[in-house]
Amino acid sequence: MLDIMDASEQRPRIAFFGLGKMGEPMARNLLRAGFETSVWNRSRPAAERLREAGAQLLGDPAEAADADVVIAMLPDLPQIEELLAPLIVRWGGAPVARPRTLVVMSTVSPAAVVRFGARLEGLAELIDAPVSGGTEGAEQGTLAIMAGGSEAAFQRVKQVFDAMGRAQRLGGLGAGSLAKACNQVLVGLTAAALAEAVVVAERSGLDGQQLLEVLSGGLADSAVLRQIGPRIAARDFRVRGAAQFMLKDLGFFLDAAEQSGTDAALSRAARDRYAALVEQGLGGQDLAVVRTVVEGRE
Incomplete structure (x- = not known):
């Protein structure tokens, strides 16, 4: 290469x-x-x-x-x-x-x-x-x-x-930046959805890592599931990609959605997840830290 x-x-x-x-x-x-x-x-x-x-x-x-x-x-x-x-x-x-x-x-x-x-x-x-x-x-x-x-x-x-x-x-x-904003929406929403799935599964008696292994063999599989999912399940928040940047990126996407007249309700909800992280001082940790927002304050 x-x-x-x-x-x-x-x-x-x-x-x-x-x-x-x-x-x-x-x-x-x-x-x-x-x-x-x-x-x-x-x-x-x-x-x-x-x-x-x-x-x-x-x-x-x-x-x-x-x-x-x-x-x-x-x-x-x-x-x-x-x-x-x-x-x-x-x-x-x-x-x-x-x-x-x-x-x-x-x-x-x-x-x-x-x-x-x-x-x-x-x-x-x-x-x-x-x-x-x-x-x-x-x-x-x-x-x-x-x-x-x-x-x-x-x-x-x-x-x-x-x-x-x-x-x-x-x-x-501007086309490259718009494409990247779309990419980040998929990454950010998927990470947030994985956090919800893992937390619900664990609180209901399942093993989070086993759940991800099963899901990776089906239609729910993705690079986000395979790379970020295990960190969510293990509560491994050592930074690879800081969560605060996802908040910025989702903002770019929502600006584009507004300009195009598109209802982006899911992206707004995900943006609120990452905004909560930043407000709690967790924005410098890995994207997997979105799990803590799902769990709520302990």
Whole structure:
């Protein structure tokens, strides 16, 4: 999956911002695929690990001005806009030798990313390309990448995406973020439903883990059941994906539902579950912690 470059292909220079649980292995896969990659991260250790793997370190975001592709993997769009502000100013004063592409791979608001793209007009072309597949997919280079943007911009960065997973362009700018919001609704609702099923089963005398084993052999099976279900049953809330981000993501979906005139009652109910978690100070724990809301205060 990683050795995908043909020697005759022009390799874009990449600047990668955000080396968290997802970003670090994604950037590492770009290095393995032979891309010249510079990196920036707020905390030093992850950046140092990438430097040892062959990356160049950026001292300031504006130093990425010579990159052909800038990738941002930060918690949300406001942080991306704030961090990259010096770079965008630098772009405004520099001639464009080759097309510049900014790729937002975080889960962000579809409407907000469209507005951001309009502000970048004439400076860089924006692609929104959120991912699904978790840290395992990031490490193995098998992420599902949902992209929105022009066909020309998508083709310019397709080889970059291929080093991290499998990319599909779903439409114009914002389409990738909308697809990710739909993905998160299915994950969030399924996790909440699993929590209800496990709690009811256990309070009625069944073993939660045995229940999940049986369910995984039938129509109810899913990646969410197999990956998050056992953590719900075991009350294992060590963070893999923080529950507070699901609250944000469901908000993006509900905004899109309202704009499209769609009644999303189930998504609103799930949003309330995750809002309760955040209010209780549990948002930094794993998504499986939704179980505690089902159980109620003990």
